[in-house]
Amino acid sequence: MLELDDLRIHFPLASGEVVKAVDGVTLKLAAGETVGLVGESGSGKSTIGKAALGLIPATSGAIRAGGEDVVGASAATLRRLRSRAQIIFQDPHASLNPRMTISRSVAEGLILNTPLRGRALRERVAELLARVGLPEQFLNRFPHELSGGQKQRACIARALALDPEVLVLDEPTSALDVSVQAQILTFLKELQAARPSMTSLFISHNLAVVRFLCQRVAVMYLGRIVEEGPVAEVFENPRHPYTRALLAAAPAPEANPRAKGPRVDYVELTGDIPSPVNTPPGCAFHTRCPVARKGICDVDRPADLDVGPRHRAACHFARDLEAA
Amino acid sequence: MSDAALSAAPAARRPMRFRETRRMAATYSRSISAMLGLALVVLFLATAAFGPMVAPFPEDAVGAVNFEAKLLPPSAEHPFGTDQVGNDIFSRVLFGARTTLQIGLTVTGIAILIGVPLGLIAGMTGGWVAETIMRVTDIFLSIPGLILAIAIVGALGPGILNAMVALSLVWWPGYVRLVQAKTLSLRNEVYVDAARALGAGPFRILFVHVLPNCLSPIVVKASMDMGMAILGAASLGFLGLGAQPPFPEWGAMIAQGRSYLPDWWWCAFFPGLAIYLTVLGFNLMGDGLRDVLDPRQR
Numbered sequence: 001m002l003e004l005d006d007l008r009i010h011f012p013l014a015s016g017e018v019v020k021a022v023d024g025v026t027l028k029l030a031a032g033e034t035v036g037l038v039g040e041s042g043s044g045k046s047t048i049g050k051a052a053l054g055l056i057p058a059t060s061g062a063i064r065a066g067g068e069d070v071v072g073a074s075a076a077t078l079r080r081l082r083s084r085a086q087i088i089f090q091d092p093h094a095s096l097n098p099r100m101t102i103s104r105s106v107a108e109g110l111i112l113n114t115p116l117r118g119r120a121l122r123e124r125v126a127e128l129l130a131r132v133g134l135p136e137q138f139l140n141r142f143p144h145e146l147s148g149g150q151k152q153r154a155c156i157a158r159a160l161a162l163d164p165e166v167l168v169l170d171e172p173t174s175a176l177d178v179s180v181q182a183q184i185l186t187f188l189k190e191l192q193a194a195r196p197s198m199t200s201l202f203i204s205h206n207l208a209v210v211r212f213l214c215q216r217v218a219v220m221y222l223g224r225i226v227e228e229g230p231v232a233e234v235f236e237n238p239r240h241p242y243t244r245a246l247l248a249a250a251p252a253p254e255a256n257p258r259a260k261g262p263r264v265d266y267v268e269l270t271g272d273i274p275s276p277v278n279t280p281p282g283c284a285f286h287t288r289c290p291v292a293r294k295g296i297c298d299v300d301r302p303a304d305l306d307v308g309p310r311h312r313a314a315c316h317f318a319r320d321l322e323a324a
Numbered sequence: 325m326s327d328a329a330l331s332a333a334p335a336a337r338r339p340m341r342f343r344e345t346r347r348m349a350a351t352y353s354r355s356i357s358a359m360l361g362l363a364l365v366v367l368f369l370a371t372a373a374f375g376p377m378v379a380p381f382p383e384d385a386v387g388a389v390n391f392e393a394k395l396l397p398p399s400a401e402h403p404f405g406t407d408q409v410g411n412d413i414f415s416r417v418l419f420g421a422r423t424t425l426q427i428g429l430t431v432t433g434i435a436i437l438i439g440v441p442l443g444l445i446a447g448m449t450g451g452w453v454a455e456t457i458m459r460v461t462d463i464f465l466s467i468p469g470l471i472l473a474i475a476i477v478g479a480l481g482p483g484i485l486n487a488m489v490a491l492s493l494v495w496w497p498g499y500v501r502l503v504q505a506k507t508l509s510l511r512n513e514v515y516v517d518a519a520r521a522l523g524a525g526p527f528r529i530l531f532v533h534v535l536p537n538c539l540s541p542i543v544v545k546a547s548m549d550m551g552m553a554i555l556g557a558a559s560l561g562f563l564g565l566g567a568q569p570p571f572p573e574w575g576a577m578i579a580q581g582r583s584y585l586p587d588w589w590w591c592a593f594f595p596g597l598a599i600y601l602t603v604l605g606f607n608l609m610g611d612g613l614r615d616v617l618d619p620r621q622r
Contacts, residue, residue, distance in 0.1 A: 053521050075525075082523035094514040099536040105515075109522035158518070 229311030358612020364605025439499025447507025
């Protein structure tokens with residue numbers, strides 16, 4: 001399982017200003033659950049993914065991955081964490097060392113964390129690669145000899161080598177061709193079934209993919225979670241204007257959108273996401289929000305409101321938007 | 325999960341390692357100038373290795389005097405002519421190759437041994453350590469290398485050994501800059517993050533993930549610097565600060581031959597030609613290597 005508690009990650013700039021990449025995020029993933037984390041570029045979702053593995057230090061708050069405290073962990077604790085949490089990155093072309101063969105890349109985690117060596121190690125690596133659909137002839141190839149989809153499979157094999165309890169997937173398909181995306185997504189779906197106890201944090205800006213793979217979804221805006229709940233609930237009955245805008249912006253995955261229950265009155269979003277250096281006062285979204293009211297939204301930061309079973313939204317009007 | 329393209333790939337396992345090398349060799353050999361550079365370098369290395377054995381007048385290299393044969397023009401017996409004390413210039417040029425190679429290797433080698441570790445430290449650590457290393461490097465880079473080398477030799481006293489020490493001391497900052505810049509970009513690579521996530525410590529990151537990916541630009545710069553260091557040593561020799569006559573060093577030979585220009589041109593011309601071809605060879609080879617190893621920097 002993975003727990004983020006009031007996590008803040010701030011990057012100081014040379015100018016003395018501070019980038020608030022993640023600004024108070026609380027999210028709990030139960031064992032075996034796959035939770036989607038969606039939002040625009042710059043909303044802080046990838047930063048959370050890296051912080052969950054201790055790759056980026058947290059400014060404050062707590063992260064527990066597989067029962068280990070990540071924030072302020074000693075080098076030894078972080079090392080123990082390695083076998084429990086792993087990450088798959090967006091760009092498979094950049095995530096493999098160009099000077100290492102595929103088998104060496106996949107073997108790295110095993111060499112660092114297990115006593116496997118020699119023949120046993122080679123057999124284990126071959127088995128891991130076979131499981132992601134890369135036959136033996138790929139063992140001694142270099143990354144540039146593989147296609148994007150093959151590289152991403154090698155990265156998945158590398159991440160699964162240590163049998164992690166927590167897997168962070170940082171937009172694992174967005175750098176791939178559409179046809180290859182489908183293969184990887186199908187494989188990830190099979191993986192969920194094969195490893196029912198593995199907790200996954202699936203970072204994406206593709207709502208259709210989140211709907212396909214995740215049980216719950218958290219929507220991020222400017223370093224904060226604005227809405228969170230079960231996938232069906234959030235997608236059918238979004239309570240935060242930002243979630244509505246995101247859903248409106250995404251092309252409908254179904255051939256006939258009306259076939260899937262009542263559609264809410266979607267809003268369209270104008271303008272750009274504000275800079276995380278100067279976050280707007282009050283609700284960070286009020287500069288672009290169609291329902292924002294002067295004197296409320298630009299002054300008070302909205303608290304999380306429970307709007308349904310395990311469904312929360314950080315909007316002053318979340319309950320009023322119900323029957324929109 | 326397996327698609328057709330996967331299983332259709334040829335099942336060659338062993339030759340895979342050499343495929344990359346073969347591809348690079350093919351790319352390199354397509355360039356005429358790179359092959360010319362390689363030929364010149366091979367000729368130079370062969371001369372350094374076997375020159376002293378085939379030299380027709382080996383005693384002339386160590387300062388024999390034969391005034392009957394002084395300042396003879398190039399002929400069948402003396403292909404490069406003879407100098408003011410009757411020494412065979414061809415033999416002296418052949419002997420000089422070994423000295424020149426020694427200078428090039430020593431200067432470049434010491435520069436790499438000092439510069440690369442400092443560059444790695446500066447690139448990996450950051451903070452005041454990196455800041456100190458880089459500012460000292462900047463100071464060295466802001467002074468023309470040869471001028472500084474002349475000052476150092478001036479302080480140490482002229483001589484071939486002191487010339488090599490002086491050149492090495494001014495040569496390393498270039499490597500610090502190169503390696504530091506490369507390390508800075510490499511340490512933010514996604515595969516470095518992936519290695520950290522797998523539990524790799526800083527030393528493993530450095531030696532397994534960063535250094536091997538720095539090697540190409542280092543090799544390219546080293547092959548270029550061989551030529552530059554040889555030129556630098558010849559310059560010091562020409563100024564009388566490097567090898568001392570009658571030691572057969574090309575720069576010193578030009579310095580001596582200079583007083584006999586233009587009538588006895590061969591005294592300065594042939595050592596100069598040797599320097600020219602050697603430096604040209606290393607530069608062309610470096611260019612070719614860069615095209616193969618470091619295509620993005622073209």
